[in-house]
Amino acid sequence: MAKYSYVAKSLDGIEKKGVIEAENIRDIARLLRQEGYVLVQVESEGAKKRGIFKIELPSFSVGLKDKIFFSKNLQVMIASSLSLPRAIAILSAQTKNKKFARALTRIKDEITKGTNFSEALRLYPDIFSDFFCSMAKVGEETGTLDKVLMISTSQMEKTYELQSKIKGAMIYPAVILTTMIGIGIMMLVYVVPQLAATFNDLKVELPLTTKIVIAIGQLLLRYLYLMPLILLALVAAVSAVLKTKRGKKAYDGAVLKLPIIAPIIRNVNAAYTVRNLSSLIASGVSLPRALEITAGTLGNTNYKAALMEIKERVKKGEKFSESLQRYEKIYPATVIQMIAVGEETGETSNILGKLADFYEAEVTEATKNLASVIEPVLMLVIGGLVGFFAVSMIQPLYSMVNTIQ
Numbered sequence: 001m002a003k004y005s006y007v008a009k010s011l012d013g014i015e016k017k018g019v020i021e022a023e024n025i026r027d028i029a030r031l032l033r034q035e036g037y038v039l040v041q042v043e044s045e046g047a048k049k050r051g052i053f054k055i056e057l058p059s060f061s062v063g064l065k066d067k068i069f070f071s072k073n074l075q076v077m078i079a080s081s082l083s084l085p086r087a088i089a090i091l092s093a094q095t096k097n098k099k100f101a102r103a104l105t106r107i108k109d110e111i112t113k114g115t116n117f118s119e120a121l122r123l124y125p126d127i128f129s130d131f132f133c134s135m136a137k138v139g140e141e142t143g144t145l146d147k148v149l150m151i152s153t154s155q156m157e158k159t160y161e162l163q164s165k166i167k168g169a170m171i172y173p174a175v176i177l178t179t180m181i182g183i184g185i186m187m188l189v190y191v192v193p194q195l196a197a198t199f200n201d202l203k204v205e206l207p208l209t210t211k212i213v214i215a216i217g218q219l220l221l222r223y224l225y226l227m228p229l230i231l232l233a234l235v236a237a238v239s240a241v242l243k244t245k246r247g248k249k250a251y252d253g254a255v256l257k258l259p260i261i262a263p264i265i266r267n268v269n270a271a272y273t274v275r276n277l278s279s280l281i282a283s284g285v286s287l288p289r290a291l292e293i294t295a296g297t298l299g300n301t302n303y304k305a306a307l308m309e310i311k312e313r314v315k316k317g318e319k320f321s322e323s324l325q326r327y328e329k330i331y332p333a334t335v336i337q338m339i340a341v342g343e344e345t346g347e348t349s350n351i352l353g354k355l356a357d358f359y360e361a362e363v364t365e366a367t368k369n370l371a372s373v374i375e376p377v378l379m380l381v382i383g384g385l386v387g388f389f390a391v392s393m394i395q396p397l398y399s400m401v402n403t404i405q
Helices: 025-034 045-049 064-079 084-094 098-113 117-121 130-142 145-202 208-222 224-243 245-255 261-282 287-297 301-315 320-327 333-345 348-404
Strands: 002-010 015-022 037-044
Touching (some): 130 287, 145 348, 224 245, 301 320, 320 333
């Protein structure tokens, strides 16, 4: 067990300092929580004696995990009757993200001056989404901020879990492709020039494929030092194109036509749509406003445009399910049918929540099988490239042997 010096605060704002022996920081937080305190700062006594200090890198963004931690703990503090400014001040001291800490401090100051919580959150649109701000506003107006925060936390946790599974599924293909590209570049830069010199000395007549491979190798060898700059320029160009409306629309339309990826994209967007709508409607947000907010949370322009069009039709009196039928190419038929059932029974929010669970499970299953689906495709691509390279390099050798004979 190690010794730690700590600073903690009670829900009444009383500060407590001291030294405690524990296995790790998690145990310290648990022990203090049992005493009614929240851990604010902790440091190893051993590190202090050795003069060790931590270097904290500047934070340029606030991750979803930070926001989940904030929402979850804020809900607990408000439910415990702690004032909103004091709760935010405690959470500001707890967060390790400097950008988030500064934002929370300003939000606390604005609330102290009389600004509404939801309005203070909107000062940082890059941190707090329109979804979270709208949920906070509903909580303020209905006096159920703690319950609304619980719903928001649950929604963010589901989103984080879904994103983690998708990213995890893409690691294997990314590693294989990166390795393949790296080995290919090494072969073209180090092996091909040596073979090319041998062929040149022996004055062997080279086939077209061999000439192409040698030309690529010589090009890479000559401009290898420019490769990082070329890659950066390529990434910047692609990013610039995707930021334009036309480029983003073309990309979003293309991914919905890819054989393996398209079904996952549809299920992910269906899950995000019904999950967000369920949370917003359950919190008392009107359907047109909920559709508008949900549209802002989706990344694919096809889904954004669809929800905004549906919002206008719903405002004119058309049923949600009837409006959604116009977009059966991007939304599964199950979603449309179940929403129609929800409208008939008055259980739209509950049915949307169950639909979200279903499609999140579908995405989980699809991502589990993604590696096994992509693996044969990768093997075929790698095999084809290796075969092309081998034939291109071996064919001149056979010609040389035949000439000698």
